[in-house]
Amino acid sequence: MDTALVIGGTRFVGRHLVDHLLDQGYDVTLFNRGNHGNPFADHDRVDHVAGDRTVKTDLQAAAMTTAYEAVFDVVAYHPGDVETAVEVFADADAYVYVSSGAAYGAEEIPKREGETSLKPCTPKQATDDSRTTYGARKAAGDRVVFEAAEEGVRAMSVRPCVVYGPHDYTERTDYWLARVRENDRVLVPGDGTNVWHRVYAPDVARAMRLVAERGEAGEAYNVGDRRLTTLAEYVELVADAMGQEVEVVTAGGRALAAGDLSSNDFPLYRPYPHVMSTARLAALGWESTPLATAMRATAADHRESDRDGSGLGPARMAEERVLGVLDTM
Template identity: 60%
Template sequence: MDHALVIGGTRFIGRHLVEELLEHDYDVTLFNRGNHENPFADTDGVDHVQGDRTDDGDLVEAAAVEPDAVFDCVAYFPRDVRQATTVFDDVDAYVYISSGAAYGREDLPKREGFTPLCECTDEQAIADESDTYGPRKAEGDRAVFEAAADGVNAMSVRPPIVYGPHDYTERLDYWIDRIHRFDRVVLPGDGTNLWHRVYVEDVASGMRIVAEEGEPGESYNVGDQRAVTLRGMLELIDESLAAVDPDHEAGVELVTAGARELAAADLALEDFVLYRDPPHMLTTEKVAQLGWESTPLSEAMERTVDDHLASDRTGRENGPDRADEERILGVLDTLTE
């Protein structure tokens, strides 16, 4: 395959995917509405077709570039996937970004072809709400399976929480900012909470490898091959800050706080970004069999922290503010006196 069409391609996962494809000698065409700055506007080997992926006519026009592979980074509704697999029914590979949220049972770990997917009602399929995200992604997976049964070379990739440079969600930025600025940080729960994450460059390489080596009708989990707890993640951030910022001294004190202590500040465990109960973990053996592997955690986090420091992102709106955190620390200090 020589020519890739990336639906999206300018913000986060899509941006890293374009870089991955260029590094592997693909010519790339971006297809999007042009609402965000295009970091590849002056890059050789990258063209741009402007249009709305939800408009059937625009999607047909994008197909006129005759790509070998199509990577769908912004399919948020089942109709998006059905529409794309109809228009691109003759490509060598159509790869849809699904999500670990598509799984409908709290298995540990969640496995492709074994853990059931979420059900999706007709109402959920068109509702742009946070609690319909998993069902919509699951129905998109089913659309991939249906297309493959009809002869389309369609596959999906399921990442859990994605982190890394250019993350506009600023979820991890909340914790990097907190650890960078303060010596004591509240750790919700007992620190053993586990929510599987994946470095964004590994999602990009996973998509390319699935396009090249995957089987139509299959889904592939991609996640850090060494998962860490919430405590482990915060410690890794602290170590990475010390590695990239000479003014940061590692050794942040992580102070655990349970539901009762948090309630003293009118907070709950779930108010802290990247806290999840029950734990969430995906298997990655299936994609590894295609030749994929994840970036070592220390390397991935150092790149993420370095990008955070060079940006204006803080993520502070994603969790409790410092005043609330100091009230919690005060309560905990009183209990230990």
């Protein structure tokens, strides 16, 4: 394969995917509405087709006017989007749908493709746009992929966990980068040992390309760092990447209450571990970037941005009240 159509492609994971495909010698066409700046506007091996992925005729027009072997669907948020795409691009050598680790419905350690159950999705949830139905909608998209493969479409799914890296507009990791940059004491909820599987964005891009080239139709592939960290270890990793020395201070429920806070107020906190097996993807030859390397690149991008994640977590004043209580205990 050396031609690809990327549905999305200008923000975060999609942007990293296009960069990776270009590095691998692909010619790329982006299909999107053009609502965000196109970092590849001047690249001679990247074309752009304007259209709305929720409009079938727009997708059909792209299919008829674009040369592609692989189709990467980065921005399918409803199962209806996937149903349309697998129909329109049924002739592709590979259709890769970006699902999510949030699609899993059972709390197991680790979550395995084909073994751990997926979330159900009601007809009402399938057309909803709220955050609470995100995982259910992604799971329904997975089921569309599996059904399309049974009909002869070479359709596959990748399931990233929480993604971090340069250009991360979600700012979840930026919150912790900013805390480390601005303070010598960083408050971490609980005892610091909670685990929420994460993955470096360029590694997701590489996984998508490998699945397109080597994956098996009708299969899903988890994508996550091969080495996991607790939240406290993650903050220490951030500090090393930022060249800062910080004290990680953990706080349980009673101490957090002094600042009218709870553990769930902090980005990347999850009460039950979320861990996904990545053995199936590794069997295709995929490896994840060493954590220190990944975080250094993430920190460098953070320094050049204006992102600080301040809208995602507690105000520093509330944290200071908690730290003050802990100092007297």
